[in-house]
Amino acid sequence: MARSTLEQWRMFKAVAEHGGFHQAAEVVYKSQSTVHHAVHKLEQTLDVQLFQVEGRKTTLTAAGEQLLRRINFLLAEADRMENVALNLKAGVESKLSIAVDEAFPRDILYQTLAAVSAEYPLIRIELLETILSGANELLSQGKAEIAVSPFTLPDNLNEDLCQIEFIAVAGPQHPLTQPRRELALEELKQCRQIVLRDSAQHQKKDVGWLGSEQRWTVSHVATSIELLRKNLGFAWLPKHAVQPFLDNGELLPLQLPRGSSRTFTFYLNFNDADTLGPVARSFLGHLRYLSND
Structure with a gap:
């Protein structure tokens, strides 16, 4: 039987992540002495030193670093179990937060949201619009239950949703x-390229050709x-987004020897299917259907 408690491990994690007992106490809403006692008791129980204090600086020992990596998974699993219980108790969630990359087709997204709202008219939907790795970051931070992203989710099963074509375009003038x-590659390098900023705050990614000076x-x-419509640069953009402007002549496709078109796979990501309520499951079902229609 385990001799340590989840509460002790939560306080240990708070101290490790926030750099000290005082800072951790403010985060977990406990007194500093309570946090210190919990960690000290944990060290006694395990007979291992977790932290070393040098002046005002509190740092993890090698053993503490190894245990922190393992306890992150355990605490995440505990949170998932609590979320499952809450969903079972409540039956239907009251809010659904969805992070969606801006390159994903709006028509499919809006049809999905309309279908979900028709089934659950009282649901509050929070749509978080992201770029590149931003959707997966919001998912990992617990700010979204579902992410539609051009990147897979590390250490998880990933579901291909659809493929989206990006094409190189510029204004007619x-x-x-x-x-x-x-066009030759050198001509592109001499012109202004318009690129999209990764909306993630950490581990930002650059995608595609970025060779312009x-x-x-x-x-x-x-x-x-x-x-682009104002002839201020060129870019690779989702074909579905620029198609109306190609049709009316406000944008033109660039004629390149290669690379004028590229295709990206978009993924439907979520952490744990067991924690998703009926509204989230409805969203997943409609999105899958419409993306493959």
């Missing part, structure tokens, strides 16, 4: 489209399209 011709970075697909 941009030097790269005047006159219409096949000039670059403007923006936070939304709509901003990128507006800049």
